[in-house]
Amino acid sequence: xxxxxxxxxxxxxxxxxxxxxxxRLPVAELAQHCLEGVDPDFAPNVKPGDVVVGGRNFGLGSSxxxxxxxxxxxxxxxxxxxxxAGIFYRNAFNLxxxxxxxxxxxxxxxxxxxxxxxxxxxxxxxTQGTTMAFRPLPDVLLNLVRRGGLLAHLQMTxxxxxx
Amino acid sequence: MATSxxxxxLAEKIIARASGLDVVRPGDIVTARVDLAMMHDxxxxxxxxxxxxxxxxxxxxxxxxxxxxxxxLPADNPESIEIIQKARDFAVEQKVGxxxxxxxxxxxxxxxxxxVRPGMFIVGGDSHSPTGGAYGAFxxxxxxxxxxxxxxxxxxxxxxPHTIRIEWTGKLGQGLSAKDxxxxxxxxxxxxxxxxxxxxxxxxxxxxxxxxERMTLSNMTAELGGQxxxxxxxxxxxxxxxxxxxxxxxxxxWHGDVGAELLESHIFDASSLSPQVALPHSPANSQDIAxxxxxxxxxxxxxxxxxxxxxxxxxxxxxxxxxxVAEGVSLMLAPASIRDQRxxxxxxxxxxxxxxxxxxxxxxxxxxxxxxxxxxGENVTAISTTARNFKGRMGADSSKVFLGSPYxxxxxxxxxxxxxxxxxxxxxAS
Numbered sequence: 001x002x003x004x005x006x007x008x009x010x011x012x013x014x015x016x017x018x019x020x021x022x023x024r025l026p027v028a029e030l031a032q033h034c035l036e037g038v039d040p041d042f043a044p045n046v047k048p049g050d051v052v053v054g055g056r057n058f059g060l061g062s063s064x065x066x067x068x069x070x071x072x073x074x075x076x077x078x079x080x081x082x083x084x085a086g087i088f089y090r091n092a093f094n095l096x097x098x099x100x101x102x103x104x105x106x107x108x109x110x111x112x113x114x115x116x117x118x119x120x121x122x123x124x125x126x127t128q129g130t131t132m133a134f135r136p137l138p139d140v141l142l143n144l145v146r147r148g149g150l151l152a153h154l155q156m157t158x159x160x161x162x163x
Numbered sequence: 164m165a166t167s168x169x170x171x172x173l174a175e176k177i178i179a180r181a182s183g184l185d186v187v188r189p190g191d192i193v194t195a196r197v198d199l200a201m202m203h204d205x206x207x208x209x210x211x212x213x214x215x216x217x218x219x220x221x222x223x224x225x226x227x228x229x230x231x232x233x234x235x236l237p238a239d240n241p242e243s244i245e246i247i248q249k250a251r252d253f254a255v256e257q258k259v260g261x262x263x264x265x266x267x268x269x270x271x272x273x274x275x276x277x278x279v280r281p282g283m284f285i286v287g288g289d290s291h292s293p294t295g296g297a298y299g300a301f302x303x304x305x306x307x308x309x310x311x312x313x314x315x316x317x318x319x320x321x322x323x324p325h326t327i328r329i330e331w332t333g334k335l336g337q338g339l340s341a342k343d344x345x346x347x348x349x350x351x352x353x354x355x356x357x358x359x360x361x362x363x364x365x366x367x368x369x370x371x372x373x374x375x376e377r378m379t380l381s382n383m384t385a386e387l388g389g390q391x392x393x394x395x396x397x398x399x400x401x402x403x404x405x406x407x408x409x410x411x412x413x414x415x416x417w418h419g420d421v422g423a424e425l426l427e428s429h430i431f432d433a434s435s436l437s438p439q440v441a442l443p444h445s446p447a448n449s450q451d452i453a454x455x456x457x458x459x460x461x462x463x464x465x466x467x468x469x470x471x472x473x474x475x476x477x478x479x480x481x482x483x484x485x486x487x488v489a490e491g492v493s494l495m496l497a498p499a500s501i502r503d504q505r506x507x508x509x510x511x512x513x514x515x516x517x518x519x520x521x522x523x524x525x526x527x528x529x530x531x532x533x534x535x536x537x538x539x540g541e542n543v544t545a546i547s548t549t550a551r552n553f554k555g556r557m558g559a560d561s562s563k564v565f566l567g568s569p570y571x572x573x574x575x576x577x578x579x580x581x582x583x584x585x586x587x588x589x590x591x592a593s
Contacts, residue, residue: 011354011445015556020533023205024235024242037555057355060388061553063206063290065306086359086390087290091306140192140320150308151214154315158218 001077002115002126003049005108006042008035010055014088017059017067027066027073034070048075051116053108055081058099059088068092078116080105080123080134093141096149102134118145170420172326173393174361177301177417181284189325189360189426198283199227200313203269205234205534206288208253209246210307211314223317226260229278231269236527239536267500267526270294270382270468274374275502277409281396281417286313291468291550293362293389296381297374298404299396299417301361304385324360324390325426326419331368333434338585340478341376342470342548342568344368345383346439346449352429354447357389360426363419364394368433374403375474382469383550386446395419440546440581441566444554452571452583462545463488463576464557465516465569466497466524467531470548473503473512475569479548480512482573482587483519489579497524519576530557539564546575 016038022030035042052071058081059067068091071079078098082105092099098118108114112127121136137145147153169186171179179187181195202211207230215222222228232250235243254262263272270291273279281299286292288310295302305319313319331344348356362384369377377394384392394400395418401411440455442448465471465479476498488494496516498504504526507513517523524530530537531549539545539558545565547557552564567575570584577587 013551013553013556015533015551015553019555021538021555023534024240024246037560057353057388060354061290061551063288063292063304063306065206065210065308068306083355085355085388087304087306089359090309094306094308094312138192150312151217154218154220154312158220 001049002113003051003077004047005051005053005110005112005114006046007053007108007110008038008055011057011060012038012054014059014061014064014067018064018070023064023066027069030066031070031073034074043074046074046076049077050075051114052076052079053081053105054079055106056083058084060085063087065091065095068095068097072097080108082106093144094150096145098145100134102132104132107132118142170422172361172419172423172425173299173363173395173417174301174324174326174391175423177282177284178321178323180282187323189323191323192320193323194318194320195284197227197286197313197317197319199229199278199285200310201229201231201269201273201285201287201292202310203230203234203289204232204247204250206307206310208250211311212249212253214308214311215314218315220315222257222314225258228257228259228314229261229273230254230259231263231272232265233268234528234532234534236265236525237535243535265526267502268468268528270378271472271499271503274298274378274403275407275500277404277407280404280409280411281400281414286310286319290385291382293384293392294378294382294468296384296391296393297377298400299393299414301391301393303391326361326363326423327357327389327427328363328365328425328429330366330430331364331433332366332430333368333432334371335368335433335436338438338570338588339436340568340570341372341379343436343439345380345386346441346446346566347436349383349386349446350449352387354386354445355388357384357387359388359390362387362389362392364392369394370397373474374399375472378472379469386550438568438571438583438585440571441552443563443565444552446551446566452581455565455581456583458565458581459544460492460546460575460580461543462539463492463494463572464530464545464547464549465521465572466495466529466547467549468499469550470569471497471499473506475548476503476507476512476516478569479573480515482570482584483577484515486519486577488520488576492576492579494519494521494576495524496521497529498526501526533557546572546581548572
């Protein structure tokens with residue numbers, strides 16, 4: 001997959017990703033306000049296949065799954081950061097959104113075209129002509145991405161059991 | 164419990180027990196049986212209800228589900244009313260074993276019912292779920308899809324965390340509290356200092372804390388970035404559970420072994436800690452109060468699971484007794500549970516707060532969650548007993564929220580500016 005990079009700083013919190021004042025709305029509407037307090041151009045302009053690049057501790061704060069789901073609804077293909085807050089990390093994979101731990105994420109600049117190879121754990125920056133490694137995904141997470149999230153995984157497991 | 168030659172931490176012992184294994188090591192990926200699954204109206208039924216339908220699945224054991232309505236209160240708009248109705252319908256349809264409707268915030272309510280006990284493995288659909296760690300339970304927060312998985316299977320996978328031990332020696336001074344400890348730690352270690360590992364608090368200053376103060380420590384492990392925040396149970400824990408109608412039997416077994424491997428070990432001296440205040444917009448922006456004292460405030464907020472339990476209201480009352488809040492300052496009080504509020508009323512604590520000018524708000528997450536109509540307006544400056552002061556969380560993006568202990572928030576309400584509580588306590592109660 002190849003997409004354009006949107007870059008953000010450290011400690012992007014769940015109130016920035018899924019602002020509380022919109023939490024009572026349907027998640028598709030909430031998604032239109034994703035990160036509006038940090039970069040108001042993001043939600044209106046992000047394209048399917050784009051990637052979000054953050055600083056360390058991306059997704060800290062609430063357990064609200066809408067923080068990851070908003071990105072997914074906007075078409076974000078992956079989130080790349082040196083580290084993630086634990087609950088956000090699980091939520092992202094449970095929704096089939098890869099969260100990739102990449103110590104060198106800070107070298108990606110806004111607008112770079114980035115290609116990801118999830119199985120190999122390699123990110124190619126087409127704009128800069130460089131590659132960087134991200135931490136390879138353990139099977140449990142790779143399977144969640146392959147199956148499109150935990151619900152789809154549970155559905156398949158239940159079908160396998162009843163078959 | 165199976166014994167073995169390998170020393171384990173408290174977190175590892177609980178996970179091993181829940182996973183049916185004799186020994187687990189940090190980094191192992193295991194599947195654990197869940198003893199209790201806690202949800203609230205926001206991350207619960209409105210989210211997991213449609214997921215269960217899609218799966219055509221039933222809850223594995225409704226008696227092990229706790230559902231608490233605490234986030235969308237007061238329900239003063241059509242969306243909030245619908246969200247709460249979904250939770251009420253779900254409780255009936257799914258025969259939820261433990262349902263608490265508008266009785267307080269989940270993290271405060273569960274322990275009051277004796278539902279959180281040493282050695283339990285508990286998932287909570289809320290980031291402040293580490294609060295249960297104060298009782299020696301491995302309790303951690305999950306999102307809605309993880310919760311749906313638990314509801315269907317009764318299990319959850321996890322990577323066994325390392326343990327980070329944080330010891331506080333000495334005694335906290337007068338006017339100091341668990342909140343000051345946590346604001347200090349967030350700044351010292353960072354909001355990712357917990358590394359999504361198990362944090363275990365210990366030492367003389369921790370053992371001296373009453374149960375609800377221990378809960379504040381464990382609660383803010385969320386802000387420290389830990390998966391859970393454990394305190395090994397002792398006679399105070401056991402007495403608290405028994406008083407709540409729970410059975411603490413066997414609590415003595417739940418402690419880490421001597422020689423268990425730790426990822427990090429930190430030691431701090433409680434006696435040298437000053438009251439801490441976090442500047443906007445992060446709990447990790449904390450400083451000694453001398454550096455922030457004097458900043459003018461519009462609102463003093465005593466609320467949330469972090470900062471409006473009975474113990475928190477008592478601290479505020481110690482400072483506010485015989486005082487009125489400064490002119491132009493609103494003191495808002497949202498007691499964390501109806502039981503805490505009733506006890507505060509019976510013993511006179513609530514009267515002190517009301518006499519000082521506190522406005523009483525519902526027993527709910529309120530402005531801390533920021534989900535309702537009640538939010539801080541443009542350019543409002545507030546000091547709050549809550550856990551998070553992220554930009555825009557509790558109000559307009561232009562509002563500024565400082566965080567402090569109940570003592571500090573109370574003193575600031577009287578002064579109309581951020582103020583050191585210690586002068587108000589000289590010669591007074593604890």
